[in-house]
Amino acid sequence: MYSRRLLSYVSRIGRGSRAPGRFDNGKTFFSTTNRNAYPATINATSLSSSTYRKSAKFFVAACSVTAAVGTLAYCNAQANPLHAEETVSFAGRKGTESERTFIMVKPDGVTRGLVGEIISRFEKRGYKLVAIKSLVPSRQLAEQHYGDLRTRPFFKGLVNYITSGKAPVVAMVWEGRDVIRQSRAMIGATNPLEAVPGTIRHAFSISIGRNVIHGSDSFDSAEKEIGLWFGKPGDLVSWEPVNWNWIMAEN
């Protein structure tokens, strides 16, 4: 609605709604003013060339377009403040060092005291922690998170387990180059018995229902999951570790 009004306003200025005016020498002219404006009286020499009038109209139209675009951008930012703050998306820019992923230590990992170990692995690899919280997720949150598994036979048990409250989960967002793909490799196969040595699931688990950790499996999943768990303005912190160049430089 705003944009239609603005566009109609701009196009009226561009067309130059014409109201008659009179030069000093008595001749009439049409000024680019509001249709309802009274006739103007101005010095004939100041408008002797139609080029000047065209330039003036062009200038006014250009200013109006700039103002309209700015207003539209502002309205959009107000309607969607988190995106205004984060500028790109929850999952950052795919394939760059601003890429982000959602990682969750599940209740079994928390109760077994593996949170520090898992954070340590991500830190040592060179990734940056930009959000973290401990919580017992609501049923609604767990069902939304695992929504694509809704038809699977283990879905109900999985949601019951995650929301049981016997131990919380620790939800995190990690940022860095290729973090979505790399974190899946660090986590290992869904079934810990198939996970390769060195991975988190191989090191710490032997049951598919208690595989310690979750990580987003694609850019779209990361976008959805970060928005779900850390969707409020200010949830994601923008910062740079002092050793960032020591980790990222290519020489």
Ligand SMILES: Nc1ncnc2c1ncn2[C@@H]1O[C@H](COP(=O)(O)OP(=O)(O)OP(=O)(O)O)[C@@H](O)[C@H]1O
């Ligand atoms: N056959 C199964 N029986 C019991 N639980 C299962 C089974 N398959 C998957 N799960 C549980 O559901 C979770 C989600 O399954 P999914 O297929 O998305 O694997 P994943 O992406 O490796 O795991 P996650 O989403 O937790 O990172 C698994 O981590 C596991 O805890």
